[in-house]
Amino acid sequence: MSAPKILVIPGSLRTGSHNAKLAAVAAYEFARAGVDVTRISLADFPLPIYDGDLQAKSGVPKHAINLKRMIGAHHGVLFVSPEYNASVPPLLKNAIDWVSRVHELHEARGEVFRNRAFALAGASQSRLGAARALQALRLILTSCHANVIASQLTLAFADQAYDDMDRLKNEGDIASLKELVRQLIDISQHMM
Numbered sequence: 001m002s003a004p005k006i007l008v009i010p011g012s013l014r015t016g017s018h019n020a021k022l023a024a025v026a027a028y029e030f031a032r033a034g035v036d037v038t039r040i041s042l043a044d045f046p047l048p049i050y051d052g053d054l055q056a057k058s059g060v061p062k063h064a065i066n067l068k069r070m071i072g073a074h075h076g077v078l079f080v081s082p083e084y085n086a087s088v089p090p091l092l093k094n095a096i097d098w099v100s101r102v103h104e105l106h107e108a109r110g111e112v113f114r115n116r117a118f119a120l121a122g123a124s125q126s127r128l129g130a131a132r133a134l135q136a137l138r139l140i141l142t143s144c145h146a147n148v149i150a151s152q153l154t155l156a157f158a159d160q161a162y163d164d165m166d167r168l169k170n171e172g173d174i175a176s177l178k179e180l181v182r183q184l185i186d187i188s189q190h191m192m
Helices: 018-032 052-058 062-072 090-099 131-143 171-190
Strands: 005-010 036-039 076-080 117-123 147-155
Touching (some): 018 147, 076 171, 090 131
Parallel strands (some): 076 117
């Protein structure tokens, strides 16, 4: 069976983001596992706040279509999300909202969510490690009919989680990441 293509999407644009750092660590683990991995930034897909009137007037923005196509070019997707006020940051929620509105020829709206596997990870300086955001993100994705794998990584105390080479220090965090990587690869392969 051929190796799946995996897309890693951090849900933060902030300089020094713990989640962008975790996305880089995860992308490295996927590469070590022998899969074709791509890590993107949502800064490359700027989108207005979702508004049904804007969509009716102007259609779906080109960046939403491009992001949907980027997701569609991969067998598995890892979202790495910070937690804002116990939920998903607006940047990531807005991107999902727009992508869910893309309807291309010969394809049902939202089909991009149904035909691949999704995984979740999140980092926070709190002891919960973005767990509440991941719970909300899981609900959002499953409402889009996405196949979200059971394994997830909630990286607590993220400001202390890395060594001076930006690698995870805690054996439990390393094991959780490896399990997430293994499970996303396995399920993505079965969906190919």
